Amino acid sequence: MTWLLDLTPDEWNAVRLSIKVATVAMLASLPPGILIALLLARGQFWGKTLLNGLVHLPLILPPVVTGYLLLLTFGKRGPAGAFLAEHFGIVFSFRWTGAALACGVMGFPLMVRAIRLSIEAVDRKMEAAAGTLGANPYWVFATITLPLILPGLIAGAILSFAKAMGEFGATITFVSNIPNETQTLPSAIYTFTQVPGGDEGALRLTLISIVISMAALVASEVLARRVGRRMDIE
Amino acid sequence: MTVLVDISHRLGDFSLDVRFESAGRLTALFGPSGSGKTTLINMIAGLIRPGKGRIEVDGRVLVDTGAGIFVPKHKRRIGMVFQDARLFPHMSVASNLRYGRWFTPATERYAEMDAVVELLGIGPLLDRRPAKLSGGEKQRVAIGRALLASPRLLLMDEPLASLDEARKAEILPYIERLRDETKIPIVYVSHSVAEVARLASDVVTLAQGNVIASGPTEAVMQRLDLLPAEERGEGGAVLDTKVLRHDEIFGMTVLGSAAGEIRVPRLAMKTGARVRIRIRARDVMIATEKPTGLSALNILPGTIVAINPGEGATVEVGIDCNGATVLARITEQSRQGLKLQLGGKVFAVVKTVSFDRANTGAGLPVEADG
Numbered sequence: 359m360t361w362l363l364d365l366t367p368d369e370w371n372a373v374r375l376s377i378k379v380a381t382v383a384m385l386a387s388l389p390p391g392i393l394i395a396l397l398l399a400r401g402q403f404w405g406k407t408l409l410n411g412l413v414h415l416p417l418i419l420p421p422v423v424t425g426y427l428l429l430l431t432f433g434k435r436g437p438a439g440a441f442l443a444e445h446f447g448i449v450f451s452f453r454w455t456g457a458a459l460a461c462g463v464m465g466f467p468l469m470v471r472a473i474r475l476s477i478e479a480v481d482r483k484m485e486a487a488a489g490t491l492g493a494n495p496y497w498v499f500a501t502i503t504l505p506l507i508l509p510g511l512i513a514g515a516i517l518s519f520a521k522a523m524g525e526f527g528a529t530i531t532f533v534s535n536i537p538n539e540t541q542t543l544p545s546a547i548y549t550f551t552q553v554p555g556g557d558e559g560a561l562r563l564t565l566i567s568i569v570i571s572m573a574a575l576v577a578s579e580v581l582a583r584r585v586g587r588r589m590d591i592e
Numbered sequence: 593m594t595v596l597v598d599i600s601h602r603l604g605d606f607s608l609d610v611r612f613e614s615a616g617r618l619t620a621l622f623g624p625s626g627s628g629k630t631t632l633i634n635m636i637a638g639l640i641r642p643g644k645g646r647i648e649v650d651g652r653v654l655v656d657t658g659a660g661i662f663v664p665k666h667k668r669r670i671g672m673v674f675q676d677a678r679l680f681p682h683m684s685v686a687s688n689l690r691y692g693r694w695f696t697p698a699t700e701r702y703a704e705m706d707a708v709v710e711l712l713g714i715g716p717l718l719d720r721r722p723a724k725l726s727g728g729e730k731q732r733v734a735i736g737r738a739l740l741a742s743p744r745l746l747l748m749d750e751p752l753a754s755l756d757e758a759r760k761a762e763i764l765p766y767i768e769r770l771r772d773e774t775k776i777p778i779v780y781v782s783h784s785v786a787e788v789a790r791l792a793s794d795v796v797t798l799a800q801g802n803v804i805a806s807g808p809t810e811a812v813m814q815r816l817d818l819l820p821a822e823e824r825g826e827g828g829a830v831l832d833t834k835v836l837r838h839d840e841i842f843g844m845t846v847l848g849s850a851a852g853e854i855r856v857p858r859l860a861m862k863t864g865a866r867v868r869i870r871i872r873a874r875d876v877m878i879a880t881e882k883p884t885g886l887s888a889l890n891i892l893p894g895t896i897v898a899i900n901p902g903e904g905a906t907v908e909v910g911i912d913c914n915g916a917t918v919l920a921r922i923t924e925q926s927r928q929g930l931k932l933q934l935g936g937k938v939f940a941v942v943k944t945v946s947f948d949r950a951n952t953g954a955g956l957p958v959e960a961d962g
Binding site: 497 | 637638639664665666667668669670671672674676678680681682691692694695696737738741
């Protein structure tokens with residue numbers, strides 16, 4: 359079993375990088391994810407179907423296409439990429455931040471779906487009751503809606519994290535496969551399978567990948583159950 | 593403290609045109625389902641925006657569509673108790689109770705946690721979760737939660753409708769305490785004659801979106817023809833009485849009213865306590881001479897002041913008994929047989945056992961229910 363933990367520095371870096379990328383992708387997606395889910399669940403506006411389609415696009419497009427679109431938009435010469443680099447110093451192309459962006463975008467539809475469902479399940483009469491007790495709409499959201507959708511938020515976040523851990527096509531297209539910078543676990547496994555004698559390394563990383571995904575799943579189950587028990591909704 | 597509502601609102605085929613003004617301690621919005629009373633109370637709370645009109649509470653304009661005024665619900669400081677309690681499931685009872693306090697400016701807080709908890713008897717529930725409460729407990733907590741926001745007006749939307757009889761009997765005394773021991777005016781929505789007669793100081797009767805009667809409870813409840821069809825049998829005179837003495841030998845309580853002494857089954861109340869009773873019109877017999885050899889204990893002399901056609905073959909007879917009006921529902925045949933006419937001297941006869949928990953005030957002991 360020791361060979362399993364006997365990782366080379368590059369392999370360790372791939373593991374660390376993957377966790378960092380997935381965590382950042384998940385956390386950065388949460389605020390826009392909640393906002394878009396709220397809009398889709400409750401908004402009545404022109405272009406709602408269009409927004410819904412846009413959000414779901416990464417789910418139906420080939421990942422390579424999504425990655426290429428990101429490259430066109432957020433690459434050094436892309437309109438958004440150039441703007442962000444010039445004004446905020448944020449660079450995506452061939453950086454780990456780009457990998458996080460690609461992973462976040464790919465996991466976004468999954469996150470929004472989970473949150474949207476939980477928002478639709480919230481009893482709006484509770485919010486009305488909070489309003490009559492003096493809470494303005496922002497307080498109602500913070501003290502009633504948000505706690506009530508917590509299980510959906512957790513589910514959405516874990517889905518996004520898991521998707522990020524496994525994202526390959528869009529990432530490699532957008533930010534390539536640079537060790538210590540953009541080489542996440544799937545890219546590293548892919549690299550191993552491309553060289554002779556890489557089987558052992560590929561297997562090691564595969565097992566680690568399974569362990570991390572399982573751990574995330576178990577953590578979400580435990581969290582969701584604890585939240586559920588705390589709420590005790592009949 | 594007055595509530596003024598003058599609105600008109602259209603919703604599909606249904607139109608609501610209501611104008612009333614009330615300064616009562618507890619104003620009941622009374623009417624059958626579909627009469628618009630819940631819509632109305634939601635408008636006062638700010639949950640529904642009326643199509644047109646004006647709502648004022650204590651001189652403060654909350655809605656004036658003409659002037660473009662619509663105060664949002666969280667700025668109205670109007671407490672609401674919903675039929676389905678709506679306690680926040682993710683908070684303990686104590687947190688639910690404290691919720692509204694947060695949002696009340698410190699200078700306007702008058703409700704004290706300890707006093708409200710004591711008033712409603714919810715001390716033992718504070719650490720529990722709403723899911724672990726019975727229906728009656730939930731409703732008491734919901735009342736407490738609304739009170740602790742220190743509202744200027746308390747609205748109650750059929751707070752007892754989803755409870756069984758035992759739970760209703762559990763909560764009614766608390767609502768009476770609320771009415772008698774606090775200063776908050778209450779607007780209470782109900783379709784139950786029993787609740788309205790027992791709780792309300794004033795009644796606004798609605799039917800199909802219109803006000804058909806409003807005024808003090810005693811006066812409005814006289815109008816049996818205004819009651820919803822399914823409640824008509826419950827209708828009758830409402831009398832304010834005082835406990836004179838208890839008859840321990842026979843297990844009865846003697847109440848003093850303007851109409852004379854009235855004997856009811858033993859009430860668990862102190863001598864001198866005020867009791868409001870309802871004498872159902874269908875429980876009242878009329879005699880033209882003082883009856884003898886009769887089991888009924890309550891025989892009230894009076895003068896006929898009204899004879900109105902009732903449903904089917906019945907007539908409703910109003911009898912003025914020394915200032916208090918008692919209603920009797922009898923058949924047209926009896927009326928003709930007895931030659932009853934306006935101004936005639938008669939006796940209203942009421943059996944003691946026709947009084948039960950639903951039509952005498954609080955405190956009939958539970959065992960008397962069987």
